[in-house]
Structures are given as C-alpha cells and as structure tokens.
Amino acid sequence: MIVVMRPHASEEHVRHVVDLIREYGLKEHIIYGTDRTVIACIGDKRTVDKGAIENAPMVDRIVPILSPYKMASTEVKKARTEIPIGPGRFPIGGKKVGLIAGPCSVESREQLLKIADAVKSAGGIGLRGGAYKPRTSPYSFQGLGVEGLKILAEARDRTGLAIVTEVTSLENLEAVAQYADVLQIGARNMQHFPLLEACGKVAKPVLLKRGISATLEEWLLAAEYIINAGNQQVILCERGIRTFEDYVRNTLPLAVVPELHDKTHLPVLVDPSHSTGHAHLVPAMCRAAAAAGADGLLIEVHHDPEHAASDGAQSITPAQFADMMPTLRRIAQAIGRDL
Amino acid sequence: MIVVMRPHASEEHVRHVVDLIREYGLKEHIIYGTDRTVIACIGDKRTVDKGAIENAPMVDRIVPILSPYKMASTEVKKARTEIPIGPGRFPIGGKKVGLIAGPCSVESREQLLKIADAVKSAGGIGLRGGAYKPRTSPYSFQGLGVEGLKILAEARDRTGLAIVTEVTSLENLEAVAQYADVLQIGARNMQHFPLLEACGKVAKPVLLKRGISATLEEWLLAAEYIINAGNQQVILCERGIRTFEDYVRNTLPLAVVPELHDKTHLPVLVDPSHSTGHAHLVPAMCRAAAAAGADGLLIEVHHDPEHAASDGAQSITPAQFADMMPTLRRIAQAIGRDL
Amino acid sequence: MIVVMRPHASEEHVRHVVDLIREYGLKEHIIYGTDRTVIACIGDKRTVDKGAIENAPMVDRIVPILSPYKMASTEVKKARTEIPIGPGRFPIGGKKVGLIAGPCSVESREQLLKIADAVKSAGGIGLRGGAYKPRTSPYSFQGLGVEGLKILAEARDRTGLAIVTEVTSLENLEAVAQYADVLQIGARNMQHFPLLEACGKVAKPVLLKRGISATLEEWLLAAEYIINAGNQQVILCERGIRTFEDYVRNTLPLAVVPELHDKTHLPVLVDPSHSTGHAHLVPAMCRAAAAAGADGLLIEVHHDPEHAASDGAQSITPAQFADMMPTLRRIAQAIGRDL
Amino acid sequence: MIVVMRPHASEEHVRHVVDLIREYGLKEHIIYGTDRTVIACIGDKRTVDKGAIENAPMVDRIVPILSPYKMASTEVKKARTEIPIGPGRFPIGGKKVGLIAGPCSVESREQLLKIADAVKSAGGIGLRGGAYKPRTSPYSFQGLGVEGLKILAEARDRTGLAIVTEVTSLENLEAVAQYADVLQIGARNMQHFPLLEACGKVAKPVLLKRGISATLEEWLLAAEYIINAGNQQVILCERGIRTFEDYVRNTLPLAVVPELHDKTHLPVLVDPSHSTGHAHLVPAMCRAAAAAGADGLLIEVHHDPEHAASDGAQSITPAQFADMMPTLRRIAQAIGRDL
Numbered sequence A, B, C, D: 001m002i003v004v005m006r007p008h009a010s011e012e013h014v015r016h017v018v019d020l021i022r023e024y025g026l027k028e029h030i031i032y033g034t035d036r037t038v039i040a041c042i043g044d045k046r047t048v049d050k051g052a053i054e055n056a057p058m059v060d061r062i063v064p065i066l067s068p069y070k071m072a073s074t075e076v077k078k079a080r081t082e083i084p085i086g087p088g089r090f091p092i093g094g095k096k097v098g099l100i101a102g103p104c105s106v107e108s109r110e111q112l113l114k115i116a117d118a119v120k121s122a123g124g125i126g127l128r129g130g131a132y133k134p135r136t137s138p139y140s141f142q143g144l145g146v147e148g149l150k151i152l153a154e155a156r157d158r159t160g161l162a163i164v165t166e167v168t169s170l171e172n173l174e175a176v177a178q179y180a181d182v183l184q185i186g187a188r189n190m191q192h193f194p195l196l197e198a199c200g201k202v203a204k205p206v207l208l209k210r211g212i213s214a215t216l217e218e219w220l221l222a223a224e225y226i227i228n229a230g231n232q233q234v235i236l237c238e239r240g241i242r243t244f245e246d247y248v249r250n251t252l253p254l255a256v257v258p259e260l261h262d263k264t265h266l267p268v269l270v271d272p273s274h275s276t277g278h279a280h281l282v283p284a285m286c287r288a289a290a291a292a293g294a295d296g297l298l299i300e301v302h303h304d305p306e307h308a309a310s311d312g313a314q315s316i317t318p319a320q321f322a323d324m325m326p327t328l329r330r331i332a333q334a335i336g337r338d339l
Helices: A011-023 A050-055 A109-122 A146-159 A170-179 A193-199 A216-228 A256-263 A279-292 A318-334 B011-023 B050-055 B109-122 B146-159 B170-179 B193-199 B216-228 B256-263 B279-292 B318-334 C011-023 C050-055 C109-122 C146-159 C170-179 C193-199 C216-228 C256-263 C279-292 C318-334 D011-023 D050-055 D109-122 D146-159 D170-179 D193-199 D216-228 D256-263 D279-292 D318-334
Strands: A002-005 A027-032 A037-042 A059-063 A083-085 A090-092 A098-102 A126-128 A162-166 A182-185 A206-209 A234-238 A268-270 A296-300 B002-005 B027-032 B037-042 B059-063 B083-085 B090-092 B098-102 B126-128 B162-166 B182-185 B206-209 B234-238 B268-270 B296-300 C002-005 C027-032 C037-042 C059-063 C083-085 C090-092 C098-102 C126-128 C162-166 C182-185 C206-209 C234-238 C268-270 C296-300 D002-005 D027-032 D037-042 D059-063 D083-085 D090-092 D098-102 D126-128 D162-166 D182-185 D206-209 D234-238 D268-270 D296-300
Touching (some): A002 A011, A011 A027, A011 A037, A011 A050, A027 D027, A037 D037, A050 A059, A098 A109, A109 A126, A109 A318, A126 A296, A146 A170, A170 A182, A170 A193, A170 B170, A182 A193, A193 A216, A206 A216, A216 A256, A234 A256, A256 A268, A256 A279, A279 A296, A279 A318, A318 C318, B002 B011, B011 B027, B011 B037, B011 B050, B027 C027, B050 B059, B098 B162, B109 B126, B109 B146, B109 B318, B126 B146, B146 B162, B162 B170, B170 B182, B170 B193, B193 B216, B206 B216, B216 B234, B216 B256, B256 B268, B256 B279, B279 D256, B279 D279, B318 D318, C011 C037, C011 C050, C050 C059, C098 C162, C109 C146, C109 C318, C126 C146, C146 C162, C162 C170, C206 C216, C216 C234, C256 C268, C268 C279, C279 C296, C279 C318, D002 D011, D011 D027, D011 D037, D011 D050, D050 D059, D098 D109, D098 D162, D098 D318, D126 D146, D146 D162, D146 D170, D162 D170, D170 D182, D170 D193, D182 D193, D206 D216, D216 D256, D279 D296, D279 D318
Parallel strands (some): A098 A126, A098 A296, A126 A162, A162 A182, A182 A206, A206 A234, A234 A268, B098 B126, B098 B296, B126 B162, B182 B206, B206 B234, B234 B268, B268 B296, C098 C296, C126 C162, C182 C206, C234 C268, C268 C296, D098 D296, D126 D162, D162 D182, D182 D206, D206 D234, D234 D268, D268 D296
Antiparallel strands (some): A002 A037, A027 A037, B083 B090, C002 C037, C027 C037, C083 C090, D002 D037, D027 D037
16 A cells, blocks of 8 residues: 655654554655655555554545455466356357346246246356345335245246246345346345355355446455455456436446456356347347456346346347357357357 | 447347347337437336346346335325324324334343333434344344243333334244334345235335335335235335444445435335434434424434443443434424424 | 426426427427427427527426437438548448558658558558547657658558558648548547538548547537538548546447447548557457458558657557458458458 | 456566557566556656557556546645636636626627626626537527627626626637636547647636536646646636436536545536526525635526527526525635625
C-alpha cells in the first residue's frame, strides 16, 4: 500500500503516518517527490484495515497495491481450475464450452421435463430452473420449493443433465444441496457472507453470480469466502450490471471474461438472459460471450414464454435454442474450443 | 399497464395480445394512434407477471402504470408514519430530526461506552454500532457477535440511547432482536427476502438501508416484504449509490428524500458516512441531508478513527460531531423542524 | 404519448390536462382504470415539448410512445443502409465486416506509413489516426493538424485504405473534409449540434461515436441531426460507456449491436480499444463484437505502443492485429458474413 | 506516478521499465515489496502520457500521484477566487450565496421581462435564459438567437440582474460575449476544447457546467483549459450526473461541493433544476445545496411552466421561487453566510 501525502505536509505529518504504519506492523519507505511525499508500506497485510490511515492529518489518500483476494487469484494458482458437474462430469473450465439452459422457475413437472428434453437434445449439458425464487415483489410467484427440487432431480435422472438451482437462504441450503448438482448463489446474495461461508462447507460446486453492481474485486472476494471456508469448486457467472442504459434490463460487460481469465483461475460463465432482459438480444449475446472466451453459458429457455411464471420477456424457446447451436459451435471452434 | 405495439402490427397481432390480456384476467382498451396501436389493460393486478406479454409477436414494450408496492405507498396511507425508538421513545418521522451516531463496529466495552457518552452529551438520540459485520473480505474483522450486543445493551442502560445494530443473517436475528431497539438491515441484504420476511415477524422497528444500486421501487418493495409479513415499523435509510464517481465511496443522491416523502409514508434517514466514505465530507452532507428534509441521520463517530477496526476513513470524532450540532439545529429550525 | 394521473386526481384535474392536450394540437382518449386515470394522446407530434404537461396539477408522469427520431429509424426505412468508403468503395453495412485500424494520433510520416502498410497487409480496409486530438488535459499532445491530414492522405494514396479521422470543431471541418474519406465525430462531440449540422452538409460519410453516457435515443437523435441536414451516410460507432467498472476505461455494452440493428438501418461499428482501454482485452472484444454482428471494427494499432504519444495503453501492435485476423474471419463466416 | 509490476516480474522487466521512465525524463525509485515490486517515478510531469508504460511487459498498472490540473488547484492558489458578475458586481464565491434564476429559453420579450422582474423582486442577483439552445432533438425549439440576446440585455438594463446565457458553439461566441455578463458552457460542451480555449480569450466570467458523466478531474481540466488560455474567471456549476436512478432526470451529487472547495479555489454553483428534472424536487435541493455550502444556485423559473417551450417539467413558478427565499436565507445564515 502507498500513502500519498498532501502537497504541504510537514515532516511531522510524515512522521505521524510512519508511526501509524509501524503500529500496523508494516515497514515504511519514504519517497520525497518534487510536489508530494509518498510512503510505500512494505509487508502489506490483507487483514489490516488501512483505510483508517487516511484519516491522519495531511494524508491525501491510500493506494492499495495487493489484490485483497489470494486463493482465487492467478498469483497463487496459475493452472486453470476445471470443475466437473453433473452425472456426466462435464468439466466446466475445460476446452469445451458448457451450455446450461432451462426455465427461470420450475412451474410444473410437465413444463420442466418438456424443457429438459429439449435442452438435452439440442446439446445442453446442464439444466437450470429455480425452486426457490428471490422475487423483487412479495406478491410475485415465489417458487415450488422442495417440490420443485424433486422435479429437477427427476429431470436429471431422465436426461443426465447437471442440475443448477439457486439456494436463496441458509434455510433452504440443506434441501438444495441434497438435490442439486451445482448450488447457484444469485446476484442479490453475492455478498450474503453467511451463505457464502455455508456453501463453502458443502461438497458441491457453487455457481456464484456477480452482484448487479459488484466490482471484480468484490466478486472475487465473495469467491474467496467460499474457498476460504473449504470449497474450491467455484464457478463465476456474469449476469449483467446496472448502468444508465435503458434498452436492456442490465448491461452485459463482456470484457469481464478476458479480465477474469487473467486475474483468476476459476471458470467464467455468462448469462445472456438476465443481462439483456429481452429475448431478441439473447442469441447475439450468446455468440459474443462464446467468442469472448466464456467457459459456458446460462440461458433461460421456456417452451411458452408468453405464459412463463417469471422472466417471460427474456426467455427464448427450445426451437430458438436449438437454432443457435451450430453457430455457437463454429464460434467455439474458431477460437480453438468446442461445444 | 399499457402494451405498446410495434408500428406495423396487424389486427391479428393485436388480437393475440388481447387474448393474452384476457387470460391474465384483465380488460383491454385499444387505442389506434397515427403511428402505433397501444392497448391499455384495466384491472391491472400486482400479482401478474406481465413481462411475458412482451414476448408476443410485434409487441414493442410494456409500460407499467401502477406502482408495484401498496402498503408502503402514500396512495394507501397518507398520514406520515412515526416510529418511536428506544427507551426514550423518540419518534422517528416526527417533527424532530433524530441523530443516531456511533462506531462502525463495537470493538470493546471501553470504546463503545466512551463513544456512547459523547453521542448522548452532544444530543444524539440513538447509538449505532455493529456486533455482526458484513465484510467484503473474509480476512477482515468480523465483529464481536453476542459479546458486542451485550456491550450495546449496557450502553443503552447507561445513556438511554436507542440501540441500532445490524442483523446480517437469519442465524443472528434472534440474538439481535433480543438486545437491539432497532434492527438494521444493511445495503447488501436489502433484497435478502427471507431475512426481510423474518424481520417482518419481529415486534421491533426495522431500519432498512437502500441497496447500493437499488431503484426506489425495489427499495419500497423490500419495505413491502417487511410490512406484508406483519411489521409496519419500517425506517428507510439512504446510504449512497454506486456510480462512476471516484472521489467518494458512494454518491449520495439527496433528491431521494423529497421523492420518498412524496411516494411513501415511512420515515427517511440519511447516512452521510457510508455515502461519502471520507470524514471531511461528512459535516457538509449532514447539513445538506437535514436541509433536504431527512427525518434523521446515521453517522459514524469514533474517538480514535486512525485505529478504528473498520471504516476509519469515514468516521468523525466526538468533537467534530458535537461541533456540528448547533448548525444542524439552526438548519432544522429553518425548515420548521427541530433537533 | 400517455399522461398518467395521480391516484386521487379529480375530474377537474383530468379536464385541465385535456385542455392542455388539445392546445398542443392533440386528441385525447381517456381511460378510467381501477386505481388511476390515464390519458392517451392521439396525433402525437415530435415537435411538441410534452414535458411541460407533467407540471400540471395531479399529473404523475408522461410516458412517450413514439421514438423521437424518424429518418434514422427502421420504422421509416427498413432496408439496411450500406455506405461505401474510401478509394476501394468498401461497403460498410454490407455482408463483409470492415476493419479500420491505426494509431490514436498521427505522430509522424514515418510512423503512420509504417502502420498503414501493416494494416493494409493484414487485411484492414480503413486507416484511423487523429490529426486534431481532443485531449482531456491542455498539457497533452494536441495533434499535428493539417500536417497530419496530409500524411493521412499520402497513406491513402499509397495503400488504398479509406482514411477515417476526427473533426473536432467547426474550425477544422473544412480541412478534415478535404483530406478524409470519413469524418469522425468523437464521443465528446456527439451532442455538439452545430458540428452535427455542419457535417450534415458535407458529401462524405460521417462516423458518429456514441457519447460516453448517451442513451440510444440520444445517439440516434444525433444521427438524425446529420441526416436532417442532408447527409444520409451516417455510420454509428460504439466506443464504451461510463459505468462504475474500474478494470476497464469504459464498459463495452455489446447488446447495443443487435438492438441498433433492430431500431435503425444505419451500420454499426465497434471500437474495442477505447471501450476497454487496455491492450490485453482488445482481441477478445474484437472477437465478441464480430460475433455480436458488428458491421466493422475500429482498432488502435501502434508499432511501438510504449512510446505512443497518446493512448499507448490500449494500442495493440501490427503483429497482434495480424494474428487476430484468421480467427475474426472464421467468426464472421460462422454468422454468415465474411471479412 | 507509481508503476506497479505484476507479481512474478523479473529483474529484466523492472530494468526495461526503468529505461522507459528515464526516457520520459523521470527518475526512478524502486521498492521491492514482499509480493510485488513498485517503481516510484520522481519528477513527474503533467505533459507526459504515462499510460504507454502500462503496455510494457509485466506491468500491472500505473497509479498517478499528481493531480493533472494546476492552475485550478488549491495546491497552487489557496485563496478562494471571487468573481464579480453583472452591473451590480455581485461577488460569486464570496460570503453571500448568489441566486441566478430564469427560464430555460428566452421565448419572447414579454415572457422574459415578466420573469426578470419576479427574479429581481424575490432577491435574485442574476438572470438565466437561453438564446441558443442545444436540443437533443433536431425537431425541438432551437432558441431565438441574437434576438433573444437583445431581450436579455434589455432585461439587464431594466433590473440590474447579471445575464447568464449559453454559448453553444464557436459560431455564436462573439454574439453571446457582446450581450452576456457570464458565458455559460453547457454540460454537453464541457469537453469541447476549442470552445473552452476560445472562452479563455474573452474578458468575461465563464460558467462551466459539469458534463453529465464527467469526473472531477475531467471537469477541473476543462476549467484549466480556460484558465490556461488566459481567463481566470471560471465558475463551476454542478447540474447532475447520469446514473441508474429513474425518478430524477439526473442524480445530484452534493458531496461535490465540499470536495471542490477542498480541491479548487474556484466558486461552485449548483443547478437543482437540471439535476432533478422535476419541479417538486427543486425546493428541497435548493435548500440542500445551500446547506452543503454552494456559492450560488442556478434555478429554472417560468411564469407558466405548462406552456414553456422547453424544460417545463422542471421549472418552478416565480411564486414558488419567492416562497423559498426566507428559508434559504436562514440556512445560509446557519452556516455563516447570507443571501
């Protein structure tokens, strides 16, 4: 960390900061520039809350140097992490791009099995579908609960698809962990730390969605909570961020894919459905995400979007899903991967 | 709700949408404009997920008309809600502006009592301080837990200040509810719906912070979750939003105060500490929030910010807190209120 | 346009709004809902400033229905616009994806010709390079001016590449129009309306970059200014938007590509250099933009980025540019286009 | 400036960066930390484009230390700048808060004089009103031009109010400079550098609005362009930034006021009309801006907002303007100022 002093800081001000730095167990290194004095702190520790030093007199600001996460970082582990999921042990993060698709919510046995069959036959490797639904309004459909989980498990038995479903709270973690192949932590829970820690104690892969306005650092620190609690099988999933744009539900920032591949060894998926919010934008964003190097896609597919219990506006049909496949495969191959 | 058709929608497309609308239990009202047909839907229900209609052919978009929250709305209850807190039953939302101050975290008995005394003697009516801390990094100080709650309770007994402290999870709700006067739900938990519902079943006021990128509608729907579960004592607290601005930790959007006073009967506090992130900006934002009509302020005060275990950069000292009081009182009086 | 009344608006309030609507030359259509009255206005005119009606008593808000642009819209012209550029008349907006590359600034004859040769031999169809540079700081390199334009023209004569260079002000429009094949309007000038109108009177294609925080509507209205002044050859270019993200200079929102292809007939380019700000992110974003359906790319290429006079951090080298080409070609072919 | 190397950078990589730093005329200072090497550069020059170094192998990032502006900075000039405006030479930036009010556009002589009289009698010190209007749509009212300027001048002669009006382009600078007391540069032109430089050569105060998504640094660099060209009379005016918030036209970030008072000696105004976009939010934001320490306010006032040619939704009436005055005066006095 670097402490930048204000222009007219006296030697006494510098001395005071040096004392603080030493109290925090660090070693100082003072650099007298032409306009400013800066103090580099050696032995920077991730556990020290350095912000406090900013409050010292004549300190302008603190510049952190280390990334605050460790175990999620390529600094610590260079080899890319592959995470096998589902009965087929499809390796997320490997050469092949994994397509996980399905409805926003499990609405009924008939609905889910119909969609699961379509996802399977089009070439998907996982089935998504919410049994517990975090809904913005208390008056919206809240999911089928355990009943939904059982339907998902039946769909897995029938198709071999890996089941990805959301755990929304400590209350339903046990149930979800019993039936799902991958525990999804939704964007709204990305910083629900007790849930992150609890998922860190489950022996199943965790799909961690990016919070709607999370920085990469916050996101990777959330992953670090899970890893730190004992579970290294963390899959990141970008689902769009909140910006001023109004033609989309969220803005999909695809540069996150190469940036994460540089900063972390964890696999990176993209959800083109939540990040656009409109079905007509989904195919192009699936293609773009694949071309950017995403390790997989999480796509909302519904056989009757006009009657979906949730997220109908952004769901594509099984036919549209199947139609995209040849193009996605060619794009994957163009960048040396496959589908 | 209004369905806007695309320019060249045929009569058949319109008919298809009308059928959908009727299926959803609504009555249609078709308006043929010069360029576009729009269909107004009468009998609009908050429980219908209308987004699905957007997926129908030749529909351009859906425009909601009703606000999706009810019980939090001035449409349903016009009289402003006053919520008495703490041993002194100070009415938040009444004529007087309530000042709640204290450290980010409870660090020790000595620290907390010293600050509590200072807050009391300067004219504060509540004491804030975290016993359970949601921290971005797993390596940061995580709070004293129940021990911290007991110290807070002792400070209340000693000073008469109302205790405001955060419940971070279903796990610690019972403990927090036992010791606190006001349950704080933090920004990161604003859409942790199971926690909202659980707090809705506790007979204590809930201070609901705005999520860092929540719209007003999402925030009021979060309040609606609490009210809908049975607890009408909801206090809203603005704590800054995430924007591109980099000289502040968050951007404090004070127009939210008059807008909320128009849209909801619930009281509105402002937290100038988290919303700026820097102690030198806090006094001006306290004054601005009071002038904008905030019903109270939530301020981080620490007797030794340079050594605070968390949020030192944004904490003001007890002396700075006391110094602000006369000015804040004059501003409150200027707008017909008091301190 | 739709006027939404507040819940308890009286018949008199409605009557007042109806009078206003008629004054504005529109016809009203009143719909009495269960909670609200809304008034649809027929004969909606783009020239009326309807915001004023919002100020009438008991009006909640105004919902515009028509898009405010016309000539840029697919509502008016369905056939996609192809714009031939440069000596080779390469059709931007046609089947082939056009690659335009070059340095941020023209720094010297030697530098530009070297880069131009590399762009040409790698398969580029246009050469970018600034002679007039809009720089955030008055102390930065401001460009070579007319001298730079002459060097660009020489590069065109030598390579056959189309010259794309920025006009920064009414002052240099004439000079730029004399030498360039395509007049670039930069992000900071997207709403410099006198410049838009002046470019609308020049018989050369205009490349209009999106403002850093422009909505699509504002961007298409800027295009409308140019078309309305007489020039239909407008090429749109996305170059990233300002958000809270800090690992990129700007966030590249690629969903804009399919959305624009739906809303406008104008061609759409993507600039992966400014939108990321870091060379290591550029190749992945080139691939993603091509996969999303962009009609072309605008890429910063410099033979010695460490010594570039501007934007060195985001420039890739000629070798990196050439390396990307086979992959980009395969992606273009995967979606039925070519390079 | 500080160069942060990647974790596993070799001595050779460090050496290469040191060579670059020396080429740029700087002196290096290498600090070997436990995880990273960082290189401090002494003799940092504002004219060097340091971004280029980021492209060197194994460089992680560049951290600037100096603020890039000089003459606008309190580092160079500590004493606050007072700028007298109009016939009355009211000192903007002095003890008194200056209220400048008027319509968005000059629509007619009758309209303007009526409003001017009201502004004067309520205690305003300046009259705002656009003769040249930058309008998002080419189909909107574009202003009266020179005719409008003459009406403004007449209003000044009649009332003694200082005339603040916008210069939208190099084309109308001469005319505006002839009639106005203060040249306003609008948000959209904040980075139209040729206009900034041209205004820097006029001997009249310049009111420089913040761009809708400008950082403070960009804004102060825009001011620096004007000062650098010879005009020290720059008044800054915050008018709201673009964020995800949808209940306001823009978000008003009032912490900018104390932050600017710390960073620059230039006076700071606030425009509560554009920054909210809705008349019902304007009075509260006027109060908040005054309490935050703004040196003046720029307010849209129209005697008949329902028929205003532009910005009717955000205009308050002369009666509402007069009503606010006593409260604003008391707030100004509460913080040791006056009106």
